[in-house]
Amino acid sequence: MEFLAMGGYGYYVWGSYGMTALVLALELVSLRARRGRAVAHLRAGGLDHPAAPLAEVLR
């Protein structure tokens, strides 16, 4: 419990570590999904120039 409290700075410390873990996890998940789409596209025959929608900006 004392460990989690971080001497009263728990909000800031765990907020930082938690945000970092979340962002890195999101990067890995979205990269995996992007790979899945690329592979599915190729399995389906594949076009020469697949469109890259703007929604993929942060992938």
Added chain:
Amino acid sequence: MAASNKYKLSSPAAFYPVAGRMIPWFGASAAVLAAIGLWIGLWLAPTDFAQGDAYRIIFIHVPAAWMSMFIYLVMAFWSALGLGFNTRLSAMMAQSLAPTGALMTLIALFTGSLWGRPTWGTYWAWDARMTSELILLFLYLGIIALRNAIDDPRRADRACAVLSLVGAINVPIIYFSVRWWNTLHQGSSVSLSAAPRMAAVMLAGMLILAFAAWFYTIAVALCRVRVIMLERESGSGWVSELFALNIVHLKKA
């Protein structure tokens, strides 16, 4: 013969399997180093006399801030190479680094803000260090958006390369900002030219996490560059061959 070997890896077809073999090693190294670094940073390192436990944020803030600048320089390097030699792989390497660079910048800004609140009494100030780091985030996002706005990948490569090289001027500005201007952000606690102004165990934790961030970035960038190759070279022979082989392999299993 020697010359052809030297340039062999610069073709996506040759680099794709090599990158695939390297990813697990870099990924595993990153995981092990991160585990050790977090154990040191959160558990082993003592509470700071002046800052209390809030200082533990710097164990991720400093490595993320270093990476945000370094990734940009590497991206600019690949961009310059791509512009100069017109190589597809260099441009793809630059393309694969931008999202991870943007994330590292975001982490540096976010954790810095959460550290600044209890330590300086504010989440944000428009000082030179913080403002130039925010501009770095906009540069990364601008490069990603520019690529998405241009349909022809080779034209996008050149446009992004030019923007990356122009934006590189911001990196020394970030780095030296704490010396050139009076900033709320303090000067560096670690430099190559002087003894570090922090306890050995804290320095060890920070450096180990910096290496973890390095290996993570390499693993993710290699992973992404492989996906970019599949997306961009989907019409080429080597990708079709790769998938023909995979499908045969899957049918056997």
